Amino acid sequence: MSTKIYLKKEMFSERPFPLIESGSFRASAFSYPSGVCALEVRNAVCSYILLPFNGQQIWRYEVQGEEMTMHSMFDEPEDTELFEFSYGAFLIHCGLTAMGNPSEEDPHPLHGELPLARYSSAWIETGEDEKGSYIKTGGDFLFRNALETSYKYSPSIRLNADSCMLTANDRIENRRSQPFYFMYMSHINWRPFEGSRLIYGAPKDREHIEVFREDFSDILCEEDAKRLDEYTSELMDDPSKADVIDKSCQVYDPELCMCIRYTPDAQGWAHSMQMRPDGKACYVSFDTTYLQTAVRWMARTGEEDACGFALPNTGNHKGRAYAVERGLRKVLPPHGTIELKYRIAFLNEEEAKETAKKIEKLSE
16 A cells, blocks of 8 residues: 655745655655755655656765765755756766767767756655555656657655665666667765775676776866876776775876676675775665666765765766767667666664675675
8 A cells, every 4th residue: 555646846845845744754845946846755764855856866865864975066956957067966867868978979968868857757655565664756757859769767766664775766668669778877976984995796806897097188287187197097907996985095086987897696786885984884786687887986076075986887987979889788679668776775883794794705
């Protein structure tokens, strides 16, 4: 038995409006000064702020009063469809016709059409599942390009009572009579914690970890560009040097990326975590059926401070032309439907310790 409420923009104003109060669950609708609609969802452990009509982004994620989201110049979301003009969310959906950086030879929106897509339908639901009571949010985005592409993308996030785990289930439906070649990445942007260890289920060799050298000479001075290039070279030789977060000896300005091919567990899931010095951990796991790799993205510029230690994706972040050339896109058959699945959580000391043991076995 479940109850679903379909959201309308008329429900959102500057004063928070309570939509649901059920057990430990609370959900309130409000709007930012920019006019962007927001839905705050809470249980007794954590909260998240969803932008239901603007990309279904999770703008903020908080656990027991502690903010987990990256730091950026944007305290609040802006009402824009340009990725870089409203950047700083905890979770951003990227894809589907393209993903990654565009160029003159490879023109497409930065990270595709999904990051700030305008959703025609959004909802919130309460009910019971095998883990007890839950609250769930989601929506539908319909993309149509005549003679080429038509799909419906329907992401959802489920939160159970007394849990901080966000369970994502993103449904893609191909609405054309031709195959749909797609790309996807879940851009999960944690706050970095100094001294944390990055623990991930993959051997630490070049076969499983690809470090990308990028040219930022157009935005960096010669000295800073050289520092970044030298550090990138170090990681190409030994990527494990980046496995402990240490701003004093690492260079992530403006950013640095590597793509990791994980070893899945017996259920086909990959696991990764940022284990803090206090023993607690930020955690991401994903079903490798379609999300077969994860990009590690770090940005520590002074204005941005982000540790995207595992961005589940279908290939990597290098753009559509790069993916086409290397066969990295996935194929959805005519009128076919698939689901992309991943989980996000903040683990206590005991949970983190046990999870670390399981992950380290997968990295052997």
